[in-house]
Amino acid sequence: xxxxxxxxxxxxxxxxxxxxxxxxxxxxxxxxxxxxxxxxxxxxxxxxxxxxxxxxxxxxxxxxxxxxxxxxxxxxxxxxxxxxxxxxxxxxxxxxxxxxxxxxxxxxxxxxxxxxxxxxxxxxxxxxxxxxxxxxxxxxxxxxxxxxxxxxxxxxxxxxxxxxxxxxxxxxxxxxxxxxxxxxxxxxxxxxxxxxxxxxxxxxxxxxxxxxxxxxxxxxxxxxxxxxxxxxxxxxxxxxxxxxxxxxxxxxxxxxxxxxxxxxxxxxxxxxxxxxxxxxxxxxxxxxxxxxxxxxxxxxxxxxxxxxxxxxxxxxxxxxxxxxxxxxxxxxxxxxxxxxxxxxxxxxxxxxxxxxxxxxxxxxxxxxxxxxxxxxxxxxxxxxxxxxxxxxxxxxxxxxxxxxxxxxxxxxxxxxxxxxxxxxxxxxxxxxxxxxxxxxxxxxxxxxxxxxxxxxxxxxxxxxxxxxxxxxxxxxxxxxxxxxxxxxxxxxxxxxxxxxxxxxxxxxxxxxxxxxxxxxxxxxxxxxxxxxxxxxxxxxxxxxxxxxxxxxxxxxxxxxxxxxxxxxxxxxxxxxxxxxxxxxxxxxxxxxxxxxxxxxxxxxxxxxxxxxxxxxxxxxxxxxxxxxxxxxxxxxxxxxxxxxxxxxxxxxxxxxxxxxxxxxxxxxxxxxxxxxxxxxxxxxxxxxxxxxxxxxxxxxxxxxxxxxxxxxxxxxxxxxxxxxxxxxxxxxxxxxxxxxxxxxxxxxxxxxxxxxxxxxxxxxxxxxxxxxxxxxxxxxxxxx
Numbered sequence: 059x060x061x062x063x064x065x066x067x068x069x070x071x072x073x074x075x076x077x078x079x080x081x082x083x084x085x086x087x088x089x090x091x092x093x094x095x096x097x098x099x100x101x102x103x104x105x106x107x108x109x110x111x112x113x114x115x116x117x118x119x120x121x122x123x124x125x126x127x128x129x130x131x132x133x134x135x136x137x138x139x140x141x142x143x144x145x146x147x148x149x150x151x152x153x154x155x156x157x158x159x160x161x162x163x164x165x166x167x168x169x170x171x172x173x174x175x176x177x178x179x180x181x182x183x184x185x186x187x188x189x190x191x192x193x194x195x196x197x198x199x200x201x202x203x204x205x206x207x208x209x210x211x212x213x214x215x216x217x218x219x220x221x222x223x224x225x226x227x228x229x230x231x232x233x234x235x236x237x238x239x240x241x242x243x244x245x246x247x248x249x250x251x252x253x254x255x256x257x258x259x260x261x262x263x264x265x266x267x268x269x270x271x272x273x274x275x276x277x278x279x280x281x282x283x284x285x286x287x288x289x290x291x292x293x294x295x296x297x298x299x300x301x302x303x304x305x306x307x308x309x310x311x312x313x314x315x316x317x318x319x320x321x322x323x324x325x326x327x328x329x330x331x332x333x334x335x336x337x338x339x340x341x342x343x344x345x346x347x348x349x350x351x352x353x354x355x356x357x358x359x360x361x362x363x364x365x366x367x368x369x370x371x372x373x374x375x376x377x378x379x380x381x382x383x384x385x386x387x388x389x390x391x392x393x394x395x396x397x398x399x400x401x402x403x404x405x406x407x408x409x410x411x412x413x414x415x416x417x418x419x420x421x422x423x424x425x426x427x428x429x430x431x432x433x434x435x436x437x438x439x440x441x442x443x444x445x446x447x448x449x450x451x452x453x454x455x456x457x458x459x460x461x462x463x464x465x466x467x468x469x470x471x472x473x474x475x476x477x478x479x480x481x482x483x484x485x486x487x488x489x490x491x492x493x494x495x496x497x498x499x500x501x502x503x504x505x506x507x508x509x510x511x512x513x514x515x516x517x518x519x520x521x522x523x524x525x526x527x528x529x530x531x532x533x534x535x536x537x538x539x540x541x542x543x544x545x546x547x548x549x550x551x552x553x554x555x556x557x558x559x560x561x562x563x564x565x566x567x568x569x570x571x572x573x574x575x576x577x578x579x580x581x582x583x584x585x586x587x588x589x590x591x592x593x594x595x596x597x598x599x600x601x602x603x604x605x606x607x608x609x610x611x612x613x614x615x616x617x618x619x620x621x622x623x624x625x626x627x628x629x630x631x632x633x634x635x636x637x638x639x640x641x642x643x644x645x646x647x648x649x650x651x652x653x654x655x656x657x658x659x660x661x662x663x664x665x666x667x668x669x670x671x672x673x674x675x676x677x678x679x680x681x682x683x684x685x686x687x688x689x690x691x692x693x694x695x696x697x698x699x700x701x702x703x704x705x706x707x708x709x710x711x712x713x714x715x716x717x718x719x720x721x722x723x724x725x726x727x728x729x730x731x732x733x734x735x736x737x738x739x740x741x742x743x744x745x746x747x748x749x750x751x752x753x754x755x756x757x758x759x760x761x762x763x764x765x766x767x768x769x770x771x772x773x774x775x776x777x778x779x780x781x782x783x784x785x786x787x788x789x790x791x792x793x794x795x796x797x798x799x800x801x802x803x804x805x806x807x808x809x810x811x812x813x814x815x816x817x818x819x820x821x822x823x824x825x826x827x828x829x830x831x832x833x834x835x836x837x838x839x840x841x842x
Contacts (some may be wrong), residue, residue: 085156088118091143094157097186098131098138101423103817104825106185109138110147112156121157124165124172126197128158139167139190163202166194166384171401174435181434181467182836183742183813183820184424192420193399195368198377204358205381260321263347268321271314278302278481285444285475289315289407290322294437296472298454299446302485303689303717305643305655306342308446312409313342315444316390319407324441326407327400328392329428331415332638333367334624336392343390351379351388366393366400395420395428398435408432409444412686414451414678416839424817425835429453430468437470445472448685448719449678452730455723456737464806468837469737482717487660487691487698489715490516493705513661513701514607520659520699521611521630525643527657528604528634529687531667532618538670539568541582542589547670548582550575553775554733555841556672559592571672572801572841574778601634608632616641628654637683640690656692665704665711673840674735681710681722688714734771736837740809742816743838745799747830750823751777752800754832757819758812760802765812768803775841776800797831801841812836 095108111129113121121127123140130136135158147154167175167190175189276282279302288295301308316326330336340350343363351361364379365371371379376396382388384401391400395418398408410418410432418428429445436443445454457463457472465471477485490496492513497505504510509517520526539548539557548557548568555572557580568577568590581588601613616623617636626633626641633641645654668680684702692698702711713722731738744751752761759765760774767773777798804812816834823832 085112086115088113088115088121090118091145092118093144093147093154094121094127094140095142095144096127096129096138096157097141097190098129098136099187099190100131100136101185101187101191102824103185103423104821106179106187106817106821108141110149110154112154113143114156117157117160120160120163122165123169124167125160126162126166126194127160130155130158137161139172139194141172141186162197164205164381164385166197166380166401168384168401168403170403170439171384171399174438175399177434177438177467178426178431179424181430181810181813182424182426183817183834184426185817188422188424189399189426191422192368192396192426193401195376195380195396196373198374201374201378201381205378205385205387261347264317265321267346268314268317271310271317275311275314278477278485279475280478281473281475284473285315286318288442288473289318289324291442292405292440294440294442296433296436296443296457296470297445297475298450298458298472299444299475300450300477300719301446301448301689302477302482303448303487303685303691303693304485305652305690306338307485307689308411308448309339309342312339312411312446313346315407315409316343316348317346319442320389324405324407325389325402326391327397327402327409327432328390329395329397329408329410329418329432330392331412331417332394333370334638335411336365336367336394338642339392343392348390351382362388363390363392364388364400366391366397368396369394398428398431402439405439405441406436407442407444408436408439409446412447412682413445413454414447414449414675414682414839419839423833425838427468427837427839430837433470434468443472447682448689449682449713450719450723451678452675452723452726453737455720455727466740466806466809468809469806476720477717484695485693486717487688487700488694489688489700489702489717491702491706491711491715493665493702493711508603508663509607509661509703513703516699516701517632517659517661518608520697521608521632523630523697524628524653524656524658524692525626525631525633527640527660527687527690528632528663529640529660529684530634530636530663532636538672539590539592540670541585541587542591543587544582544585546582546584548577548580548590550577551580551583554729554735557590569778571778573775604632604634614641628656633657635687637686640687643690653692653696656696656698657690658692658697659699659701660688660691661701661703662687663703665702665706667704668706668710674730675839677707677710677722677726680706681713681719684710684714685717685719734768734803735841737806739768739803740806740812740836741801741803741838741841742812742834742836743799743801743841744816744832744834745780746797746832748777748796748798750828750830750832751798753828754816754819754823754834755800755802757822758802758815765802765804765808768805771803773804774800774802809836 092113094111094113096111097108121140123142125140127140128135128137175186178189179186272286285297319326348362351364354360364382366379383391391397410429413429420426433443457469458474461471463471494505497510500512502510502512517526550557550570552575553573555570557568557577558571559568601615605613612631614623614626614631615634616639622639623641625644627646628643629646643655643657662684671680688700691700709722709725713719744754755761755774765773777800780797780799782797813836820832
């Protein structure tokens with residue numbers, strides 16, 4: 059029985075809380091272009107398009123393309139970047155929401171940067187949101203006001219003198235448009251330096267240093283004048299720069315290129331493998347009068363060179379440096395791979411050091427490579443791209459083959475800049491390869507020792523005048539297979555990939571790590587024997603062993619396990635370092651003479667481990683590490699010597715002894731052409747659950763489609779079983795147990811289509827909620 063009008067009783071104090079309903083906000087659409095096309099900070103591949111939102115009239119002035127906004131999407135608030143504004147939308151007006159808030163008063167992503175991000179996303183098969191998380195650092199609101207104020211003043215690049223402030227109306231325009239944030243007038247600074255259309259001038263010190271540097275570069279490198287013409291010209295040019303050895307050689311060359319670009323009114327972006335190289339380059343830039351962007355004694359931040367680093371920089375410092383570049387406050391930006399996305403405007407120098415380094419690849423989808431990103435941007439900006447290295451990568455060597463080189467979004471023809479013969483001979487240490495054959499010729503009684511008697515004698519002589527560097531492999535243990543007779547690495551007869559025993563040891567048949575083919579009836583191509591042996595490589599106890607050979611000599615160890623030693627004094631001592639952890643030599647008496655920054659001798663220990671390194675670029679990585687160590691040694695004209703102790707690939711040893719990495723690069727290219735490996739073809743790794751991977755391969759045409767063959771070679775390699783990721787929970791193992799990896803290969807002319815097909819079909823997999831992990835990576839560093 060119910061009583062009409064009855065009311066449920068409640069206990070005192072437990073009355074349901076009545077929520078006051080807010081009246082819906084009143085909105086008035088903007089008069090001009092009321093629709094904002096927003097790229098949301100959502101990483102899902104199938105949500106890579108722009109989404110339309112209405113702009114309120116009160117936000118119309120602030121909601122410009124490139125600013126950061128907050129919107130409603132899928133029941134939650136997310137951030138996004140306005141990509142453009144338009145007058146109409148394909149979405150019904152009744153379904154459109156209004157932008158809730160404009161977060162950034164400044165344009166964080168200028169027009170040219172938005173265009174670059176779209177090109178990068180297409181080149182690597184990702185979305186614009188994928189690239190935005192690499193390019194734009196997290197916002198720090200308190201930094202914005204000080205940067206807008208600092209951007210309203212200009213001073214000559216390379217001097218501490220400030221130019222006159224811009225008129226108020228120009229200052230207001232600069233706060234909303236980085237493209238127009240420069241000084242619009244003409245004239246000179248108080249010291250007579252001309253002011254360009256962007257409000258910058260170049261101090262006389264920079265111009266004078268550029269002229270002096272040009273004379274030095276022309277005297278040491280062939281076709282250096284072509285490089286200089288490219289740096290000051292107005293057309294896109296691409297160069298591959300093979301550097302001379304020397305403790306400060308690459309820094310001098312890079313600083314000169316930056317200064318030359320500045321004198322031509324260009325910005326300069328320099329990507330370096332680690333922050334150690336950043337610290338090495340800064341002193342050379344100071345020699346040109348270029349100072350780091352840092353707190354000024356008079357308040358605020360000032361300087362010529364901004365540093366960008368996504369790993370170790372505090373969030374506020376990174377955001378401040380990013381804004382300084384976006385607002386046009388600085389024209390030079392250096393750093394690690396985050397610098398590849400620096401928001402520079404107009405023609406610029408995009409230079410990268412050691413383009414084949416592992417640090418150059420981003421670790422999240424779509425895994426773009428810094429080299430490809432910077433070359434793509436240089437071409438889009440009509441600027442200059444320079445790939446500088448001690449050891450030329452296979453990609454760089456492929457690009458120097460001639461003007462007929464296939465153009466892709468991230469590669470194409472490049473002009474080679476190589477040292478001249480006479481300067482090269484003078485700058486190179488005396489490099490000797492002490493393998494078994496050479497030690498037998500010298501009648502050394504300690505053949506087979508880790509450090510033979512001949513090496514001990516040479517190193518002892520060098521220790522009389524300064525420090526000695528001993529480079530050892532990483533302190534880790536890995537396992538591979540080699541021929542039991544000639545000790546050469548066992549490789550697959552199908553694709554030349556390294557062979558390895560299955561991890562679970564349930565099957566004793568070795569399998570290829572690249573294509574997964576079993577090595578049935580294997581024979582060594584060198585000696586034709588059919589037996590293999592397991593090789594375990596590593597380096598431990600080196601310090602104790604050398605302490606017995608060189609009694610009374612101080613020993614310093616620098617490695618990842620023991621810690622980095624940044625600098626050592628220029629005095630007798632033994633320095634043991636793993637690749638990338640070599641301490642820099644610093645003078646003890648304050649002298650600036652070159653010998654104060656050099657090792658007297660460098661020795662490469664355990665060279666035989668290079669025979670068993672895995673990966674497509676294994677030999678290149680070995681030569682790069684050895685050249686980096688030997689480049690710190692004094693030249694032969696000052697008594698410097700370098701030793702290779704142990705067996706290694708003759709192409710590696712010869713490239714190091716005469717300092718010509720083209721020898722190894724040419725051999726690599728020949729072998730890659732035979733086996734269909736990048737860069738002779740374009741390739742992508744696909745991994746995930748087996749059924750998802752095989753379905754994707756079928757959909758993109760690598761199984762029974764137009765890409766089933768790459769020339770005369772199979773379009774697909776694999777699939778190969780791979781280990782579970784470290785983040786997998788025990789509850790997920792059953793669903794992800796069958797995890798595999800495969801490689802798809804296509805001609806270089808089809809590289810752009812490969813990235814787009816992989817993106818489309820992976821997005822289809824995600825949108826349809828098909829089961830199983832599925833990921834891909836275009837232009838992988840390694841196929842393993």
